Each structure stands twice: as structure tokens, then as C-alpha cells.
Amino acid sequence: xxxxxxxxxxxxxxxxxxxxxxxxxxxxxxxxxxxxxxxxxxxxxxxxxxxxxxxxxxxxxxxxxxxxxxxxxxxxxxxxxxxxxxxxxxxxxxxxxxxxxxxxxxxxxxxxxxxxxxxxxxxxxxxxxxxxxx
Numbered sequence: 001x002x003x004x005x006x007x008x009x010x011x012x013x014x015x016x017x018x019x020x021x022x023x024x025x026x027x028x029x030x031x032x033x034x035x036x037x038x039x040x041x042x043x044x045x046x047x048x049x050x051x052x053x054x055x056x057x058x059x060x061x062x063x064x065x066x067x068x069x070x071x072x073x074x075x076x077x078x079x080x081x082x083x084x085x086x087x088x089x090x091x092x093x094x095x096x097x098x099x100x101x102x103x104x105x106x107x108x109x110x111x112x113x114x115x116x117x118x119x120x121x122x123x124x125x126x127x128x129x130x131x132x133x134x
Contacts, residue, residue, distance in 0.1 A: 002029050004067040010051040010080075011059040019044045022067065022076070029069040031131055038110040039074065039129060045103035046078050046125060054082025054123060072131050081122040 004025045008014040019040045026036040047063060055061045064079040087104055107114050113128040 002067075002069040004065070006065040008047075008063050008065065009059065010047075010055045010061040010063055012048070012051060014063075015044050015047060018047060018065065022065075025067055025069070026074065029074060029131065031074070035129070035132065038106075039076070042106050042110050042127065043076060043078075045106045046127075049087065049103045050078065050080045050082065053085060053087065054080045056083070069131075073128055074131065075126060075128045077127075078125045079119070079122065081119075084118050084121075084123055086116045086118060086123070 002025065004021065006018060006021060008018060022043045023036050023040040026039050031039065043065070047065075050063055051057065051059065051061075062081055064077075066077045066079075068075045107127065111127045111129050113126075115126050117124045117126065
């Protein structure tokens, strides 16, 4: 089993280093370059959405990322202490040319499973993706 734990803030400056850490973790678990990039993109979009929606743009709030790879599946959890709004209840984006909403499209299309679990003081997003065997 492989583990990755990151405690960051909602500052957009954290996006690049977190994405690099998640991509390095994926590669160490044996994911191919395409899957690694897709998972990195999903994490990037999810954290950007936490900043934008859960924290209303605040850049100093906590975000906790936990990743675990076991039995050919990566599971990534993002925990925030924000609004508790469940974005999975929003209608799907219809026009990709209109800004906003693409993060959820990425989550739905690039991960095998995603689940938002409201917490008493925020939200927990759990995403899973199975590694392709080569």
C-alpha cells in the first residue's frame, strides 16, 4: 500500500506543487502518463473548486488531501471546512465554452467513482480510479 498525505491551504499557489506531488505519487504506483495527467488535472480542479465555492475565494483556509493506492486502485480524499455545498447536486454543464463547471465534468469523466459526503463542518470528496494493467 502506498500513502500520500498533504495538508495545504486554499491558496491557488498550492495547486501546482500539489498537482506535481499527486502525479509523482501516481507514477510511483505504476499509473501511465495519460492516467497520471488526468488524475493530476482532477485534483487540481477539485482544489480550485474548494477555494472558489467552499471557501468563497478565501486563500488561507485548510484543505487536507489523502491518497492511498492499494489493490490496483487509487483513492484520493479532499477534506475542506467550508460551506458544505454538495456540487454533485448541480445540473451538468451544457456549454463547455461558458466559463465554470468544467471541474465537475473532469471528475465525472476521468475518475471511476466520486462521492461527496457532507461533514458537520464542511465536505469530504472521495474519488477512485483503477489502474490499467499493462
